[in-house]
Amino acid sequence: MNSRERVQLALNHKEADRVPLDLGGSGQTGMHVSTVYALRQALKLDPPGTPIKVIELFQMLGEIKPDLQDALDVDVISLSGRINFFGFKNEGWKPWTTFDGTPVLVPELFNTEPDEHGEILMYAQGDTSMPPCAKMPNGGYYFDSIMRQLPFDDDSLKVEDNLEEFGPVPDDELEYLKTESEKLYAETDKAIVLGLGGMAYGDIALVPGPTLKNPKGIRDITEWYMSTVTRQDYISQVFERQCEIALENLPKIYAAVGNRVTVAWVSGTDFGAQNNCFISPKAFRSLYKPFYKRVNDWIHQNTTWKTFIHSCGSILPIIPDIIEAGFDILNPVQTSAANMDPTVLKTRFGDQVTFWGGGVDTQKDLPFGTPDDVRTQVRERLQIFGNGGGFVFNPIHNVQAQVPIENLLAMYETIRDYGRY
């Protein structure tokens, strides 16, 4: 059985030979670049000092190369467009050293010059003549958006202003997706996870418009959240148009990649906080769900893809709605949040949705526990979530920086030793 078949079986809620494993399939199932470096060193895949490519700049995720996939028995591989989080292409690689001393490679337009506070500022489309769009604090590991909210009043607010980043996928990108999907399909046996851009509604990481030089509309995070209550008509119109654009793009993307793709990553909007839903379940149902349903319906009517939604946090009240909206896969299954007990989730929803994540707690056990804590938890999760298929192993969200390598090795060993059916 190859990786693609293994993942397909799991997604069809059947037990394969073993629980499939993801690392690097999406921007929420990857690994911080400094941890990738440390892991590759521990596995003796590279001579000391060999730099790692940063393939997702905002969260500083490192490249998962085929040798690392093979060493860990990873079953999935990522396919996504070439424009990154800051609106430029990942090309023209140059060396840089992160604050924690990790040698990395970053794209040419990545600004490596610290400002007077020692912070690394990033510029949309690499244009340093405009105000910066994101910042990594001195000593930090990730970027966060800088709010560039222009003054506005409700009378002059235009829906198009919040839609500037959404548009038709360019022909050269479609061509790239076609070639790359053919290559990945032919040269690997892994299940391809296609990152669909522009179909996450109100993703708070993207609301500030990090790809745009001069974002207009509602771009401040707090103002946006308040607007989901006070300006529902406006937000709904933004989503409506965004959905129409998505439905115009989907046939073209499908024509390019066909059914070589196993999974379509649709949305990374977070609807959960640590203790409860971030927004009200009522707002999810009225404002978001109908538009997700339209995207999922198109995909299910026209392709064999399974659709993937990521939402952190405590989201139990809206899981039935996520399923009704047509999602096949739920990630990251944050069992460390309130009311997200693994057994309850598997019992209630295990036959309706595939849990892609939830393998180990990345807030407590993986970074701060002992290798034995990690082994115990991973074994338990393999048993609970793995039963009857419908489970792809991944820790809860990306593996963060500063995670002890012995814990990570304990996690992968336990998957190998106890992940078999």
Add this chain to the structure above:
Amino acid sequence: MEPIIKEIHTNVMEGNVTSVKANVQAAIDAGIPVSDILNDGMIAAMAEVGHLFEEGECFVPEMLIAARAMQTGLALLKPHLKNAEVVSAGKVVVGTVKGDLHDIGKNLVAMMLEGAGFEIIDLGTDVPAEKFVEAVRNQGAQIVAMSALLTTTMPSIKNTIDALNAAGLRGQVKVMIGGAPVTQNYANQVGADGFAPDASRAVATAKELMAT
């Protein structure tokens, strides 16, 4: 209770900035004691919003909207507070720790504390330990409230507590902490005096710390 106070209470809960503004101004002009407007109108409303949040009946956007309305009303009241017999609940230095830029949670805590009658010195995000120390030393705060969202910045909480110790200030200030990965256990480990799982319960924690 004066009907207008009841209205202010409703306005804050609904987050109606325009009505809060009009009604608070009207109440001041009518000579209603400022302490009544503050305590029975605004503080009571924020306490109820906080309670609904704890119960899972109200969510982050609704809380932000109510807090904004409360702050609008408070701005009108502030010039009158000095003359009125309103006792501050305490002075709190608030900030997100070094290396961490996340501020929605921290802002909610600050707004809820403000809405409960505390004076807030908000140091913002990515706050180095020495800035917390300086603020405690120069501003006479009774509480330091620190937030961290990332597992990688949680150690900055401990560094800040160590710095307060080293500066000889730990005896005169209580430390409370919070943020997604932060737990009561962690608070015990790093020697914080209090922990709160959300912004509403941060108010209860701060009140308890003031009473000890």
